[in-house]
Amino acid sequence: MRWTEAEPPGIGKRQQHTLSPSDLIADNPSHTTVLICFSHLRWRFVYQRPQHLMSRMATTHQVIFFEEALPTDAAEPWLEQRQEDNLQVLIPRLPASCQGEAAIDAQRRLLDAYLDDIAASDLIAWYYTPMSLPYSTHLKPRLTVYDCMDELSAFRGAPPSLVEQERRLMERADIVFTGGFSLFEAKRHLHANVHPFPSSVDIAHFGAARHVQPEPEDQASLAHPRLGFFGVIDERLDIALLEEAAIKRPEWQFILIGPVVKIDPQTLPRQANIHYLGSKSYAELPRYLASWDVALMPFALNESTRFISPTKTPEYLAGGRLVVSTPITDVVRTYGDSGVVKIARTPDEFMAAIEQALDEGRQQARVWQLADAALSDMSWDTTWKLMEEKMRCAV
Known part of the structure; x- marks a missing residue:
């Protein structure tokens, strides 16, 4: 395994150099709790709920934003990482030949190697997508959060296995947040600790x-x-x-x-x-x-x-x-x-x-x-603080 800031050597025009993940988080050593957020939405896509919440979570936690895998021309899987605002964005890069169980295993190995390198001992797992579960189910976080911001199974192109993976995530989660009241009503019977947090605003x-x-x-x-x-x-x-x-x-x-x-x-x-x-x-x-x-x-x-x-x-x-x-x-x-x-x-x-x-x-x-x-009493700061309070009660 190796770590790079962007593409592997030979892809792109930037000169690459090898570095340790711990080098990239040295600016914020005071946050000992590592919150790893598994997201189907990319950090640089549209700035919305995950970005608002994770940028605020990063003021009290060491936040890792783990995106879905992207293809690479390299022969072996590797992990792209970027410093974004006050957190780390990680993107597994997989060769086209790496599919199915091999892809799951590769992402698990990349994730484990990174967490080992930063000596993550106090871990919180935060999920936006249940499809991250197959390569992260072995983790032993002290708290597992499922922030269900959408009914992903209803979206075009949703994987057939998404419903089953969400069922498994519901079983593992200590607390579930929903992106609105309708979603809360649809999920409240599936878990004993579900809380609605509708969209907020800056x-x-x-x-x-x-x-x-x-x-x-x-x-x-x-x-x-x-x-x-x-x-x-x-x-x-x-x-x-x-x-x-x-x-x-x-x-x-x-x-x-x-x-x-x-x-x-x-x-x-x-x-x-x-x-x-x-x-x-x-x-x-x-x-x-x-x-x-x-x-x-x-x-x-x-x-x-x-x-x-x-x-x-x-x-x-x-x-x-x-x-x-x-x-x-x-x-x-x-x-x-x-x-x-x-x-x-x-x-x-x-x-x-x-x-x-x-x-x-x-x-x-x-x-x-x-x-x-x-909009009275509505802000992402308020939502974040209320979520953290619910999380403390769930531990």
């Missing part, structure tokens, strides 16, 4: 959108009204609703920010007033949000959205924008009576809700007052 970060921001170049030339969405563009997006609204309201500009995954980009509507601006960094989002007239959540109503609690709802509100959403259960339950989130099911209802939001948005002070009321 109010200060998105609150910047309430003030004049430099206009991003790829948005500056677009006319108003601007109707925006940021997030992952996948099977959860109601393509038909979006297309019909764009056709019937050609004067409205629909702005979509985020990566397109698990669906063919060619299937997305291509009206002149629909603008796909691609992925943006978390730091950039308030600049785009600042000049939107209404924020959108045009989610399809299907199995993949049945239990979601979208993080973007409080983020939009923190930025001072009125929101129009399809009737996602947790959105209706949490924000349906807030006065700042309009709920609409059909394309005609969706367009009528947008028109209402455009009209009400002129009363900026009232919108901000209602949004602040909806």
Whole structure:
């Protein structure tokens, strides 16, 4: 086994050098508890629940963010590692020939070698994906946490074994968190220690959108009204609703920010007033949000959205924008009576809700007052502190 900062020699242009994992964590020697987070979401993908929580956990723990494996041209498995913020990101890199049980064994060996190198004696295991269990089930953490942020088995491309692996993880977990109340209701009978923690928000970060921001170049030339969405563009997006609204309201500009995954980009509507601006960094989002007239959540109503609690709802509100959403259960339950989130099911209802939001948005002070009321006592800092309290009680 060997350790590198990026690609193995011969891949990429950076000069490589060998180093010990302990060298990379020397800046934070005071945290003796190692929290290893097994995630299906990559740290550099979209900044969301895992990043918010793990960056905060890293202030009290030595955090290792262990991602799913990626392929490599090297002949042997190796472990890519990166310093991100105040934690370590580890990515197993496996040759194409390394499949099935061999892949599980390789990831287990890479994981064990790393933990041995840093002399991890006090371990907490935190899971976002049950599919990490086969190569980590031998670990003996003093606490096992399952943060079930989505019903992954309902997502397109979910492995057939995911349901069974989740059952096994539920048996091992000391405590289970869920990403919303609907998911809590679906999981509460499966474990004796389940707690709902819906999506939260960094109010200060998105609150910047309430003030004049430099206009991003790829948005500056677009006319108003601007109707925006940021997030992952996948099977959860109601393509038909979006297309019909764009056709019937050609004067409205629909702005979509985020990566397109698990669906063919060619299937997305291509009206002149629909603008796909691609992925943006978390730091950039308030600049785009600042000049939107209404924020959108045009989610399809299907199995993949049945239990979601979208993080973007409080983020939009923190930025001072009125929101129009399809009737996602947790959105209706949490924000349906807030006065700042309009709920609409059909394309005609969706367009009528947008028109209402455009009209009400002129009363900026009232919108901000209602949004602040909806977000009272809501923050990732509060969520993190409450989670840590639950974890201490579970040990």
